[in-house]
Amino acid sequence: MGAATVAPLPADGIPKTGNGGTRSVSRSLIVSASGIRGIVGQGLTPEIVARYGAAFAAHVAAGKPGRGVVLIGRDSRVSGAALLDAASAGVRAVGFDIHDLGIVSTPTGILAVGEDEDAVGGLLVTASHNPAEWNGLKLLSHEGRFVSPAAGRDIQRRFEGEIAYAGPMEIGTRTAREGAIPAHIAAILALPLLDPARIAARGFHVALDCVRGAGGLILPPLLERLGCRVSGLDLEADGRFTRPPEPVPENLGRLSELVTATGADVGFAVDPDVDRLALVDESGRPVGEDWTLALAVELVAAREPGPVVTNLSSSRSVQDAAERVGAPFHRTPVAEANVVARMLEVDASIGGEGNGGVIYPGLHLTRDAPLAAALILQFLAESGSSLGRLIDERSSCRIVKRKVSREGLGVDGALASIAAAAGPETERDLQDGIRLDWPDGSWVHARPSGTEPIFRIMAEAADETLANARADWVERLVRGAG
Template sequence: MQVFGSSGTRGRVTEELTPEFVLRVAAAAGTVWGADRIALGRDTRLTGPMLANAAASGLASVGADVDRLGVVPTPALQAYAAAEGIPAVMVTASHNPAPYNGIKLVGADGVELSIERLEAIESVLLDGSQTHAAWDRTGTDRRIEGARRRYREELLAAVDREAIAGADLTVALDPGHGAGALTSPDFFRELGCSVRTVNAHPDGHFPGRDPEPVAKNLGDLGDLVRATDADVGIAHDGDADRAIFFDEHGEYIEGDATLAALADAALGPGDTTVSAVNVSQRLVDVAQSSGADLELTPIGSTQIMTRIRELQSAGETVPVAGEGNGGVIFPAYRINRDGAYTAARFLSLLVDRPASEVVEPYDGYANVRENVHYADEAERATLVEAAGEWARNADGEVSTIDGYRVDFGDAWVLARPSGTEPVVRVYAEAREASRARELADRLVAVLEAAAGE
């Protein structure tokens, strides 16, 4: 796909992503859907109102009425779409920095579109075959109130509220100024938790931290856990479809360890779990010990969700899936990432033991992630070619599911171009931190040398 990457389409606003482009994407989606009503939401980014207006115009131009939900988490928009039986457009750049924005497309079942459906919309977009309505058949829009409240109510009905409330947990929460600031504080209070917050006011400047919930951005959350003697710290990305955790000591928990703990609690013999090619050995070990199969896909929620649907259609049971970036999927709830739901599932593991003990069995691995920026498509191709040459000459097992991954037995390293930013990402994992750092640095040096040439 040229337009839709690993999770929608994104870019720097007024540079790669313009209102005109958003209008065309929305009109193409509306043409393929052919729906009378389409829902529209956005996160807290400063460019959200402008781009939501453009999307609404594109949808109305093909004859669709638009239900405008305003600022909502992506999973709240998905819940609304499923309840109403209508498709939806989400204006968000998820974890990307403030200058970025983007579009996610959601089907009438409340699930992000499959690769096949995205390709159909992309075809209409690129060949300009949008079907515009006659002047007296264009759509209208209306403001929808209460979508965030409806979402919280659905969450409360889907989790073990009584058990969590009985544990009398204190939650330190960092929504990162994103859409989760308008839902997660109330949700965790309604679960019976005491809630302490940081970066909890919606602000598209993201003054407290960047939207991506990675360790380097979450120092304030660790401090808050320690200062308030909280049982757990929870952080979201910009559209709150991901959750990252800190333990009761204010120590960052690797997302791969969280995924492994949640998977261990959900998987049984004969089940299948799905993750991406940058999967941690932690999940590999859990799948093996549970008697479950592990399926790998290219990186990105779209790829994972598409594979889950295929497996379910074939009669397979997929209790849990996702990536180690905090994007966990529980298909029985919905085939989407949902940061608040994931957090509630993790809280249910804290009823009998502290967070540090919950994830302790999945410690013992060190992870490194680096980005190598490129200027244009020619340089991108050069970096990918250099990664491939290095991988083929390395003394390890090579996988090309997405980029180039090399397994060395005691460690692995992966290089693949991002689907949302102009970078080639380098991932490495090993039992020893020095080994993971060595592999990552070695491959980054190869890529940087290729870019310099």
């Protein structure tokens, strides 16, 4: 697409000024299987985003010569519009036309790419559950899923090297594309395993917290199509988050209050790009985001027999759900791309991650909170029970989740300390950080996050005291590795 090239970036990915100096940006750009993320104005700047857009387009061009269409979209973050413009400029400069979806959920964007025969890939400007000062890019293949690790490495290589840009008459165009959200809703409602009329007959009252992210544009109309009455919290898609955006129990106090104040049957909370769904029961109790996947597994695998896949950090409740319906069960390293790869390998009926991310191949191969919400309502409609009662009937373990800043910590040293301190009775899994399993069924998983500069520690046991003791033990070892 033209022979013009630009000089390569240095290996650290930080562009230099014309006088040889380094711009005042941080080296805190995180590159992982989930894409790239950074703090806006520091690790992540418009010029970095534009170059990543161009590197992505150059990668696509190498595999699909000729013009094509790249779909772009974003979540509602305040920085999103400017960074979307930058990403678009990079893609167009390599010679691809852009179809702009606007503010959409990540699963909406991925579904749109997978269903568009003209799409050669997609870019979504989002930092998912990260705090408001963060943003990033998620990179999509034309199949409608995240790019493979090998593709990600090639894109990074091009980002750090030379990029061939199009000539002046070959620059791509940018046009708005409407209808992605209604198409996503219609695809969910058309799934054979859902019975919208049966859900509507229950007349559910849903308390909904969209944290002022993209969820406010898709979840209310979906729930209304399912006959639900919605009491909303932060449905405006303006990116001005009023709580930490990760939908973990400690961040759902206002939703819990809304459930009890309105007498709602269930509370749903999502993150800004709407790939995670967390649940609050009818008493206002946040039950933990792992139960989203566990209940979805029990519903889907009972109807569509096949393996279930999740990651090493997901609760035992997911494995119990698979065993309850006789489904083979597999665990992978954390990251959606790893889960999807194993799902394809074993022809899974359902998979996902314990962060509230449900992946159902009957729709598409990505975590999808609107889909998860519909599946939970289907489960409640069929059971005739309340969410709290369903959880209490199935709950056998307590999970705790910790974060430890990686500042000053050595990752390798921390993992080595945990391995050295583990007793001979533990089973060890080193696929992703370190996971230890004890004969009593308790376990702990410690790993450096691929999306934030933190260590994540997950521990689960039959009671919360033991789970916290396991997590405390690992946290001391991690902090001692500084």
